[in-house]
Amino acid sequence: MKQVIWELKEHRQIAKNTYLMRLSGDTSSLVNPGQFVEVSLPGFYLRRPFSVCDYDEFGATLIYKVLGQGTKAMTRYEKGMKLDVLCGLGNGFDLSKSGQKPLLVGGGAGVPPLYRLCKELTNMGRQATVVLGFNTKEEVFFEQEFLALGAEVIVCTMDGSKGVKGLVTDACAFENHSYFYACGPLPMLKALCSLAKIPGEVSLEERMGCGFGACMGCAVMTKTGPQRVCKEGPVFHKEALVW
Amino acid sequence: MKQVIWELKEHRQIAKNTYLMRLSGDTSSLVNPGQFVEVSLPGFYLRRPFSVCDYDEFGATLIYKVLGQGTKAMTRYEKGMKLDVLCGLGNGFDLSKSGQKPLLVGGGAGVPPLYRLCKELTNMGRQATVVLGFNTKEEVFFEQEFLALGAEVIVCTMDGSKGVKGLVTDACAFENHSYFYACGPLPMLKALCSLAKIPGEVSLEERMGCGFGACMGCAVMTKTGPQRVCKEGPVFHKEALVW
Amino acid sequence: MVNTQVSLCGIRLKNPVMAASGTFGFGQEFARLYDINCLGSFSFKGTTLHKRDGNPTPRIAETPCGMLNAVGLQNPGVEKVIEEELPGIAKIFNAPVMANVSGFSVSDYVWVCELLDQCEQVGWLEVNVSCPNVHGGGMSFGTQASSAAEVTREVKKVCKKPVIIKLSPNVTDIVEIAKACEGAGADGLSLINTLLGMRLNLKTRKPLLPFVTGGLSGPAVFPVALRMVYQVYKAVKIPVIGMGGVSSAEDVIEMMLAGATAVQVGSANLVNPYACRDIVKDLPRAMAEYNITSLEQIIGGAH
Amino acid sequence: MVNTQVSLCGIRLKNPVMAASGTFGFGQEFARLYDINCLGSFSFKGTTLHKRDGNPTPRIAETPCGMLNAVGLQNPGVEKVIEEELPGIAKIFNAPVMANVSGFSVSDYVWVCELLDQCEQVGWLEVNVSCPNVHGGGMSFGTQASSAAEVTREVKKVCKKPVIIKLSPNVTDIVEIAKACEGAGADGLSLINTLLGMRLNLKTRKPLLPFVTGGLSGPAVFPVALRMVYQVYKAVKIPVIGMGGVSSAEDVIEMMLAGATAVQVGSANLVNPYACRDIVKDLPRAMAEYNITSLEQIIGGAH
Ligand SMILES: Cc1cc2nc3c(=O)[nH]c(=O)nc-3n(C[C@H](O)[C@H](O)[C@H](O)COP(=O)(O)OP(=O)(O)OC[C@H]3O[C@@H](n4cnc5c(N)ncnc54)[C@H](O)[C@@H]3O)c2cc1C
Ligand SMILES: Cc1cc2nc3c(=O)[nH]c(=O)nc-3n(C[C@H](O)[C@H](O)[C@H](O)COP(=O)(O)OP(=O)(O)OC[C@H]3O[C@@H](n4cnc5c(N)ncnc54)[C@H](O)[C@@H]3O)c2cc1C
Ligand SMILES: Cc1cc2nc3c(=O)[nH]c(=O)nc-3n(C[C@H](O)[C@H](O)[C@H](O)COP(=O)(O)O)c2cc1C
Ligand SMILES: Cc1cc2nc3c(=O)[nH]c(=O)nc-3n(C[C@H](O)[C@H](O)[C@H](O)COP(=O)(O)O)c2cc1C
Ligand code: FES
């Protein structure tokens, strides 16, 4: 973990209520896809956690969905703004377990960290299948970006306005894959874990006090006792969790 | 009173710990010299009161001294910044009483409102004498500006590093004037009022809740009972006050 | 169309938003800025039997997301309020107002309430047993169940109009005091008054307020106020008026879900003179966002 | 040269800045970021007799200038703390630490304190009779003078080290409770723990925290904390540790002027992991600004 100042270089809406921020600055504390950052928002007491969607040595990309007051305020941030960020938080995904044909499942605001994951897996020569779930066509984002990485992409929408109609679970052919990675709303993750016969890991969300392990605000129950989403997580093995 | 948005057009240091802000926007609620505004500072709960130093139909000038956290934050405000301002507060000075040779006495951060006052008095053909008091040479500001209005200007410094050494009271020749106007620290105002045999009026400072008469936070005792500095003041006749 | 009406002790309000006592004077300053008839009502400045000049200044200090005040109940006294202020209010506000009353003895409260109860414009008496800014004042009544109940009981004897007791948050168990007031006949409860706080002046190294302590208000206290409204709503049957840091339409909704029948806006008026109007204007949008069609239906909805 | 040293119950601290319990874990996360030996000391996570998994999540909510927590004393239990955490602390911190203790019965407190009292690294026992986030937990002890005194008395019997009682701000009269603890033998007092607060989730219309209420901390509570430190300092002879919203060197000075011998920094660590270090670094500048040459000399200076 490292406290860094990032400058907002690009900020645009990419789907309904969904924005992309490209930020420049020190990313040296990022080591795994699936790690996250805690962004300090002027006028708000607690920092906001966001997964790193992608990064290089010069900066990182975040994608956020407008959910409450903080993310609403973020939409007004302008190019050139400096953001105080705790970077390199959490464990991230375990690339070593992927097998040859990993399945990546993302729902809504859970899609961003899968992009970096997919990129690294593809670079390792894996053939990733990406299932992206949204409520409706207007919310879909990053389909093209995943395709550009060379992944097979299946889009699902709840209302059927695009791609497969229904839940991501309806579109997951677990039997064709050896391992899965998932990030999204809790009900989606629970459903996936109970349906999937294959091993896999999921990235959890929890309201956080600190984001770096100090406050015990974000504990989730695991087979070995409570663990911190921000420190031992956000990625947990399917088998470790006690829902 | 009117709530307005002013844009910061110019911002520079003019003396030790002393800054000038030129702001553009609606000034239609200003009617008298000596009125003040309440500026909302991002990140601070209460607004900050500042006297209007000068204005025209396009904007106003404020001069502030760094005193605490809020004014310290203000020094970092950049051109283009928009400020939420309650404009046109308080009564202001009574021009009609000035006589031909009014005496204007300002101490430190109390100098700004005297500039507009002096300007209006000069425009009315009065011959103003302005006594400006500061701690030291580095804090002196607006001597030239008052001279440019055609006023006689006497600068005093406590340490004698510029002009008359000592208090403004040492430099006030009350006998040559029919009326005085004063703004500055409370001890200075008290001393003036007790020394001056001539009539006059003083502008008071008080910590404020609202600045427009709603909270009774700023009351000062007068012969007719407690009165609000923000509403019945900030300018009070020497005789009205009960120190 | 959304319905913002609520009923408070039998009086219909066009919406639950009221200005809180001590932050709205007698309405005049605000009436010059906007038509205050958009408000459900307002509670006027705390009124005492005799005129009070209040505490020495400074009376105000800033705090993170809030402020301290030690105004000390400066007011012209009940007679002047009735003779001068109420006729003034009649010109700017055409619904019932809430008369906020303070005192230094039970008989003070009784006297003032009896007089104000007879004024046509007064819809409710809001009996402040919780002002922290006067020595030997209301605060002491509001920090004990027995004395809060006594004031309630005696005031009720002389009033025909609904009597609302305004409670202090500076207590171990607000529920106990709320129940005692209900038991003594209170028609409603207002909470919270200010939390007792303090600041120092680092330059002089002395308390910033010559009164030493002051009452903390503003957004900083909202979570404490909400908790107390929630707890008291659960424990009593009479309506609760929620206040403490309310600054937005969302805050109003949160207070009502916690159990408030009406919601007062205090300090927000001081930093944004249009706060009450803005909140009222914004209510329909916020209601739509949270699928609320009638505010009255959400009262206590979080329980 | 300015002198930042203070003495707390006979133990010399290089400066009065300590991290507050529950916001600094057992120091490990922070030791990875900076050398925590720059701190006066720190109080480790509230420790109970048996291991506790804490409350269901969410345990954290945001408030204006502050936060609510309902962690519920998640900790590995006193034995694991002694076996695993204290040796861990030994590697990163070479001054005495403060052992924060919670319990659900007087005997709980006694057991845990007795065990921790024997640990070399422990300088003081900080007995938390004020945790609002456990049902039937410490809070009930801290809201009554008699039970707070009882815990104090029993714990004192088994401890050689200074016993500091951590008080709850959710009381009508903190001075009464402080005096009761002093009378029962307390060597010092820590205040304040969190104020009881609450938030709702407007989308679900239910309490945001499944525990319903949470403890309010952060800058929002600073004026309340300062007032209590001021009041308690005036009433007792034992040292007071001040906390509640402290986030800057100026806040430390304000707390000390009000009467604090040492000052704890809590929530600030969570939003700025370097908060304690930054405050310590900034102290000499702030002292110079307010003409302070020795911090020990300003304790209670506002009285
Ligand atoms: C590890 C992690 C990674 C995340 N990555 C992303 C991402 O890449 N893109 C994205 O859009 N969102 C992401 N989220 C969710 C994101 O943090 C929340 O949407 C955001 O904090 C909401 O802030 P707000 O101010 O708009 O909401 P408000 O409800 O106004 O916030 C109030 C408080 O609750 C917290 N909070 C509210 N909702 C959530 C939530 N779902 N998860 C965690 N905290 C919450 C806020 O952080 C804040 O402290 C992630 C969350 C976690 C824990
Ligand atoms: C009618 C009026 C006109 C003023 N005009 C000017 C001016 O033209 N130029 C100038 O430099 N200063 C002026 N002042 C003083 C100015 O308002 C304060 O210096 C400023 O508010 C300090 O803010 P701060 O955040 O730096 O101080 P802090 O001490 O951090 O502020 C804390 C709180 O105290 C209040 N406060 C602190 N000092 C004062 C004070 N002396 N007077 C009133 N409130 C105070 C602040 O407004 C704020 O609410 C005027 C004050 C009044 C009442
Ligand atoms: C300047 C000021 C003066 C107040 N005067 C009174 C009063 O006279 N009577 C009263 O019952 N409450 C008084 N209050 C308390 C408010 O009515 C309200 O209960 C409290 O401020 C909490 O609400 P808020 O956070 O919205 O301000 C006063 C508050 C402030 C800030
Ligand atoms: C997340 C969190 C956990 C806490 N846990 C404890 C605890 O275990 N024991 C304790 O005595 N106080 C605990 N506290 C209270 C703090 O130590 C401190 O008294 C309080 O937060 C006020 O200080 P602050 O405003 O600086 O945070 C906790 C506070 C927070 C925010
Ligand atoms: S958020 Fe503080 S420990 Fe995870």
Ligand code: FES
């Ligand atoms: S500051 Fe509110 S009445 Fe003057």
